[in-house]
Amino acid sequence: MRPYIDKKNKMTQQIYLGLFIIFFIFSLLQVGILDERIFQAFSRVENLLKGMVPPAISEPIDVAGAAVESLQVAVMGTLWGVVFSIVLAMFAAKNVSPHISISYAVKAFAAFVRAVPALIWALLFIVAIGLGPTPGILALAVNSIGMLMKVYAEAIEEIDTGIIDALKATGASQFQVVMQGIIPSIMSIFISWSIFRFDINIRYAAVLGVVGAGGIGWELVRASRVMAYDEVLGITLVIFGMILLAELVTRFLKDRADMATLKAME
Amino acid sequence: MSSLAKQIDTPVEENKVPDMYKDLQRRKKVILKNRLVLWAIIAALVTWAWTGTNFSIAFIYTGTANMAAFIFTDLLPPDFSAFGRYLQPALQTVYMSLVGMVISVIFSIFFGFMAAKNTSFHPAIAFTSRAIIAFLRAIPALIWGITLVVAFGLGPLAGTLALGLSGIGILGKAFADVLEEIDQGQVDAVKATGASWFQTMGQGVWPQFKTGFVAWSLYKMDLNIREAAVLGLIGAGGIGYTLQGNINLFQYQQASVGILMIFALILIVEYTTAKIRERLL
Numbered sequence: 313m314r315p316y317i318d319k320k321n322k323m324t325q326q327i328y329l330g331l332f333i334i335f336f337i338f339s340l341l342q343v344g345i346l347d348e349r350i351f352q353a354f355s356r357v358e359n360l361l362k363g364m365v366p367p368a369i370s371e372p373i374d375v376a377g378a379a380v381e382s383l384q385v386a387v388m389g390t391l392w393g394v395v396f397s398i399v400l401a402m403f404a405a406k407n408v409s410p411h412i413s414i415s416y417a418v419k420a421f422a423a424f425v426r427a428v429p430a431l432i433w434a435l436l437f438i439v440a441i442g443l444g445p446t447p448g449i450l451a452l453a454v455n456s457i458g459m460l461m462k463v464y465a466e467a468i469e470e471i472d473t474g475i476i477d478a479l480k481a482t483g484a485s486q487f488q489v490v491m492q493g494i495i496p497s498i499m500s501i502f503i504s505w506s507i508f509r510f511d512i513n514i515r516y517a518a519v520l521g522v523v524g525a526g527g528i529g530w531e532l533v534r535a536s537r538v539m540a541y542d543e544v545l546g547i548t549l550v551i552f553g554m555i556l557l558a559e560l561v562t563r564f565l566k567d568r569a570d571m572a573t574l575k576a577m578e
Numbered sequence: 579m580s581s582l583a584k585q586i587d588t589p590v591e592e593n594k595v596p597d598m599y600k601d602l603q604r605r606k607k608v609i610l611k612n613r614l615v616l617w618a619i620i621a622a623l624v625t626w627a628w629t630g631t632n633f634s635i636a637f638i639y640t641g642t643a644n645m646a647a648f649i650f651t652d653l654l655p656p657d658f659s660a661f662g663r664y665l666q667p668a669l670q671t672v673y674m675s676l677v678g679m680v681i682s683v684i685f686s687i688f689f690g691f692m693a694a695k696n697t698s699f700h701p702a703i704a705f706t707s708r709a710i711i712a713f714l715r716a717i718p719a720l721i722w723g724i725t726l727v728v729a730f731g732l733g734p735l736a737g738t739l740a741l742g743l744s745g746i747g748i749l750g751k752a753f754a755d756v757l758e759e760i761d762q763g764q765v766d767a768v769k770a771t772g773a774s775w776f777q778t779m780g781q782g783v784w785p786q787f788k789t790g791f792v793a794w795s796l797y798k799m800d801l802n803i804r805e806a807a808v809l810g811l812i813g814a815g816g817i818g819y820t821l822q823g824n825i826n827l828f829q830y831q832q833a834s835v836g837i838l839m840i841f842a843l844i845l846i847v848e849y850t851t852a853k854i855r856e857r858l859l
Contacts, residue, residue, distance in 0.1 A: 336680060339673035343734045343815075353730075360729045380630065387627035392638065427844045431720075431808040432818075432837060435825060440648035441641050445631040450641045519720040522812055523822075529720075533812070536724050544728065548721060555716050569616055575608055 363541030367549055370540070375531050375547060379554050382527035385445050386517035386558070389452025390510045397457050398502075401464035402490060407476070408468060419465070426458025430516045434525045448525035452513050460509055467501040468494055503569065507562050514558045518551045528554070652830040653837075660832035664820055664839050671816040671843060674738045674809070675802035681738070682745025683795050689746060690753025696765075697757055697783065708754070715747025719805045723814040734815030741802050741809070749798055756790030757783070792858050796851040803847040807840045817843070 369375050400418055402408055409415040433454050437447035471494065479493045495502075521529025528551055535543035627633075691697045693707035723740035730736045760783060768782035810818025821836035 336676060339676045342670065342673040343677050343738050356729050360725075384627035384630040387623050388631055388633055391624055391627075424841065427841050428837060429804050429808050429840070431811060432821070432840065435811070435822070436648070436653075436837075437641065437645060439652075439825060439830075440644045441637075446633065446637050446641065449631060449633060450637070450645075515718045519718050522720060522724070532721065532724055536728050539728070541728065544725060548717060548725065551718075551721060552713070552716050565616060565619065568612065571612070575612075 360541060363539075364545040366542065367546035368540075368542040369546040369550070370543060375528065375550055378521070378526075378528040378531045379550055381445055382517040382521070382529070383514070383554060383558065385448045385452065385520065385525075385527055386510065386513040388445075388449045389517065390456060390506065390513050392449065392453035393456025393460055393509065393513075394506050396453065397460035397464055400457065400461045401468060402494075404461055404465035405468035407471075407473065408486075408490070408494065418461070422458050422461045424458075425454055426462065428455075430455040431519065431523055434520050435523045438524055443524055443526070445526040448517065448520040448527060451520065451525065452516055455516070456509050456513060460505060463505045464498065464502060467498040471497040504566075507566055510562055511559060514555055518554065648830075653834040655831065656834040656838060657829075657831035658835060660824070660829075660835045661839075663832075664817060664836050667810070667815075667817040667820045668839050668843055670734055671803065671806045671810075672847070674734050674741060674816055675799060675806045675847070678738045678741025678745060678802050678806070679795065679799045681742030682749050682798060685742070685746045686749035686753050689750040690757060693750060693754035694757035696760070696762060697779075707750070711747055711750035711754070713747075714743055715751060717744070717747075719744035720808065720812065723809050723812050727812060727814055732813040732815075737806060737809040737814030737816055740814060741805055744805070745798050745802070748801070749794055752794040753787075753791065756787060756794070760786040789859055793855065796855050799851050800844075800848055803844055807843065 400422070403410070403414050404418040404422065406412065406415050409418075430451055434448055434451035437451050437454075441447055441450075475493045475497060476489055479489050484492065517527055519529045521527040521531065522533055524530065528547065532544065532547045532551070535547055689707050689711055692699075692703050693711060695701070695704055698704035698707070719740050722743045723737055726736040726740050726743075730739065764786065765778060765782035768778050773781065806816045808818050810816040810820065811822050813819060817836060817840060821833055821840075824830070824833040824836060
């Protein structure tokens with residue numbers, strides 16, 4: 313029996329692999345990657361690079377302002393995302409939620425908000441409340457809520473029920489349980505995920521301008537529309553620097569927090 | 579052994595308790611001071627961002643209210659007659675993600691092997707590969723899309739290449755990290771039998787690498803479908819292009835079909851990748 317089963321399993325695998333390859337080739341044809349343009353790739357990229365080097369920025373003040381705005385949008389989006397996620401996570405976690413149906417409702421909301429990409433949210437917020445940084449902030453906040461609420465709720469669900477029971481036994485109110493029992497237990501998970509989300513938000517903030525939500529993305533689209541290749545590269549480098557800078561700052565903050573704990577442990 | 583561990587091991591002597599209390603207070607002070615500095619930095623960042631973007635708490639309320647009004651009056655009910663128009667772009671999004679994933683997997687295997695210290699030919703090559711990977715990762719897919727649309731024209735080709743390029747940044751790093759963590763003993767054992775480079779890779783490295791390889795590649799597929807859905811906004815093919823067309827023409831009820839289809843696409847792809855992951859691992 314055994315060799316037969318092995319043979320069957322192997323055959324199933326081969327069939328799946330075959331189907332995958334057929335689907336892949338079909339996709340290749342659909343995407344049009346075997347286009348004549350791909351064979352001109354070298355000359356096209358060469359042209360592009362010739363136009364790009366040396367990178368230039370024609371309006372440094374505007375670009376710098378847009379980069380700063382992107383960073384600010386990311387900070388604000390993360391701030392509100394974190395604030396609302398904490399509150400909603402208290403309702404989403406099964407062990408602290410007032411009722412189980414509320415928990416499911418909040419989690420379903422989070423799943424939907426998470427599945428719609430941030431840029432689509434930005435597009436919708438622009439239609440709903442107009443141009444500027446505010447739709448960008450709200451879009452990032454909403455998209456962050458989807459992800460952060462899930463991880464916060466999971467962290468809360470995994471904490472030791474003994475802690476909560478002990479607090480309840482002392483006659484603590486629901487608010488006191490949250491402040492003294494839950495928040496200290498999830499603090500480290502909370503910090504690392506919030507920082508991670510900030511890194512994601514920086515990247516989103518850099519591209520939000522593509523749909524008109526302010527920031528450096530708009531400058532990039534503008535430059536690419538007028539075929540100013542050197543400016544495209546210049547602005548891309550600014551975005552690169554901006555993301556690196558933000559990552560350095562978050563790493564510094566994280567290291568500093570860890571260092572303090574280590575120092576106190578000595 | 580750190581001093582803390584020593585304290586835990588040695589029994590507490592009565593006359594030393596006041597000293598220990600002082601020590602505890604000193605430690606608490608260190609942590610408190612550090613926390614204050616951190617919170618001050620964060621508060622400064624937030625104030626800077628708050629004033630810079632002219633934000634006000636009222637925006638949250640008005641934003642939510644406007645959004646709710648927009649959703650219930652303009653977006654709903656979805657006009658499902660637009661479904662046919664969205665089907666082709668939706669499928670194109672899937673094709674783009676798949677091809678983008680395969681491109682990034684192929685190149686990431688190469689860059690990953692070159693970037694991992696234990697499989698690379700030379701430390702200089704490892705360093706260069708890491709640098710290339712880091713550069714590709716730091717720039718979002720959408721920005722690669724903008725640049726590639728300039729080079730290759732509008733259409734799914736630019737979007738697919740953008741997905742592939744940004745994918746190398748993510749998968750290359752992941753593969754290199756997985757490779758660096760494999761057990762060198764197994765590789766050495768295969769090498770000791772006189773195996774060639776390819777045999778060593780196939781018999782010593784691949785079995786340990788497989789799990790991480792499959793998991794990360796499927797994760798990339800999940801990411802790609804999200805990226806591909808918005809690449810259309812810059813004309814790089816896929817469902818986003820049709821969606822933006824509808825929004826620009828104020829056809830919100832048709833646009834809501836597009837949003838629902840993006841949602842469904844993401845769920846279907848995530849479900850499928852989860853099933854494949856279960857089967858393969």
